[in-house]
Amino acid sequence: MPQLSVLLASLTGSPSPSLCPRCCHAAGSGEHWGTPPVDVLQALRFPSVPDGVRRARGICPADVAYRVSRPAQLSAPTRQLFPGGFPKDFSLLTVVRTRPGLQAPLLTLYSAQGVRQLGLELGRPVRFLYEDQTGRPQPPAQPVFRGLSLADGKWHRVAVAVKGQSVTLIVDCKKRITRPLPRSARPVLDIHGVIIFGARILDEEVFEGDVQELVIVPGVQAAYESCEQKELDCEGGQRQSPQNQQSHRTQRSPKQQPSTLHRPQNQEPQRQVRELSEPPTAAHPREGRHPDISPP
Template sequence: MERCSRCHRLLLLVPLVLGLSATPAWAGTPSVDVLRALRFPSLPDGVRRARGICPADVAYRVSRPAQLSAPTRQLFPGGFPKDFSLLTVVRTRPGLQAPLLTLYSAQGVQQLGLELGRPVRFLYEDQTGRPQPPAQPVFRGVSLADGKWHRVAVAVKGQSVTLIVDCKKRVTRPLPRSAHPVLDTHGVIIFGARILDEEVFEGDVQELVIVPGVQAAYESCEQKELECEGGWKERPQKQQSHRTQRSPKQQPPRLHRPQNQEPQQQVRELGKPQMAAHPREGRHPDISPP
């Protein structure tokens, strides 16, 4: 009975919707803007606009009832890249330990996931079942559960995965996958939740992008200098606090900065992006700006 109940919850989370567009507007681009693909800008239930990492930036505040999903092949019509960068700008509810993004196969196997909190966990399982759960990368000593904005980059290449936080902290862990790993794109990609898991994402997200290759992860700090007011820039790795020091002669504008493998048959029948209620009810406590 418990298993049937869980399967029913899965159906509520990712209902079947037919009639998908065969050619998304962003097909063929070198990167996938996950937030746009999951229709965050249209502000579905449980999502509202919020101030981003800089006052002029637009972010999205996600409350507990909100869940967003889409068929993986709609985001990756040409297949999921072997080596890739995952880039995000995010601020979670303080103390939260929850998934940011999860990718399931058509059989309901969790193939890819990034879990934020303390510690940060990265899950990856290819078509051969590698790496096994004991070898899944865990970034101990890294916390993203402090209620502050963070720029996070994940670089997956070969047999390793590297986590870069705020352009300062860089940690690499082994990723013992097969020599030719493949991720099934006939399943579903879910924002902020895992099937059969009570924990869901609550917080603000400004960016969530997946880019083929790892160059984007390593260059993200150079490409995304903070531009907050008046075009003035300062790189995150040079900052010592949320506010810059002013000299008597120069007073630039103020800078504000702020596992797992059931079920086996439900995910095959998935459709276009859809909102669905999470089994747990509750309201998202408001996160005050940094």
Template sequence: MERCSRCHRLLLLLPLVLGLGTAPGWAGAPSVDVLRALRFPSLPDGVRRARGICPAHVAYRVSRPDQLSAPTRQLFPGGFPKDFSLLTVVRTRPGLQAPLLTLYSAQGVQQLGLELGRPVRFLYEDQTGRPQPPAQPVFRGLSLADGKWHRVAVAVKGQSVTLIVDCKKRVTRPLPRSAHPVLDTRGVVIFGARILDEEVFEGDVQELVIVPGVQAAYQFCEQKDLECEGSQRERPQNQQSHRTQRSPKQQPSRLHRPQNQEPQRQVREWDKPTIAAHCEGQHPGISSP
């Protein structure tokens, strides 16, 4: 009965995404601030402001991620890039194993996803159905479910994907996709949830950006604000300062941040918000025909 209910919700989603037309091929696109695109700065239901990885940084504490979704074409009007960087600064509830971001095709196929926890999983499926599930990259031996802040960068290029955690741990896995992979942008992007799963994200997220090309993933930790500019911060596990690794002449560009940030208020180091039931009704931002 429960499975039928989930399938019914998926069917409610399809009329919208099928009516968005044919997705064009990617011809170059700017960086996409996913949090801004999903209206995090306006604090939708289940989202509130929290302290980020540095005391002066603004993050968002999420308790009902099933309400955070948008049409993929709204984020990627020119198509999804073949090679790209996915960058996030995130802190999950201890012991959590849940998706951070999921991208669905018009047919409801999960094309892209990043699942945090122990282990970390990267999910990818192009227009040809490659790679098959047994070949999906799994990063064992890494845990992002310890309740600590982590900087995570994913670099997807050619037939491989590289995961960089806390500017130090770097692991590469094969990604046997087709030579000319395409991701359908006629579907939806969902934060912190999957359509047919009960697992949902709980925690804080400060940044979530997708950038064409892989250079951004390898330069993620060279950002000036990594040092918190003289303020004390909670350092990710086993992370060392990279101040000596950056030339004084280098001025890396900052990734785009949400606007209209309010003054920071004190919050508890961690509280456990109550998660509402997932996938009840349609996703906000998605209307039935």
């Protein structure tokens, strides 16, 4: 534990925290109405392409994602992302593609005492970690979403909705699974620790793959509404420029105009481009770890 406290202090840039029992900081309490969404990738400086990260094509041809292919220092003090406290009920939204066969954390939030308070682990199965200031829920009651695999080398849209005593996982706008989350009535997460992307402190398992979006939004409405624009997301990437659209229309008679409610010509190329997008591989594996794993 002393080593862990020193490591946390180096990550947060603050003095080494005292090794006291779990406590509740005043800045981490409350309902946090009006708290804005937090773009975790922006806060962790992904757009500046730090060491271990490079730009890659996203889920749609026009999207930009970030490929994490070797150990990187992607962390920040939690209070910088949530100065008003971490919301009680929230949505976690991500668009992600992991290296095939991977089982690793996407995001982990530690308290000042080194307690893992929040985490999302991708792979087979998907695990959600939550522990409030009272230590609830205990490890045996931590939610596990069995029967799902997000380690197949494909893009996935993942939404997590945490509200009250339950957590709901929505994958690709098709699968929706709810699990109990027996936390306390007024749960609080300490914001005086650190938030880390793709790793856990003193753990060798790390994330490898592509991530396009990682956002935490107060309330659960964002998670349930995240699929409403799904069909339109890639349409913008395939849409022609206004000049090309005008030229294309002048070559058609009014009877030959395609219906605006049915776009079979746009849908098929969209699938082809998505299938041809390069999956994350172990082209730059970490030394000594799974050099022979490749996408199916």
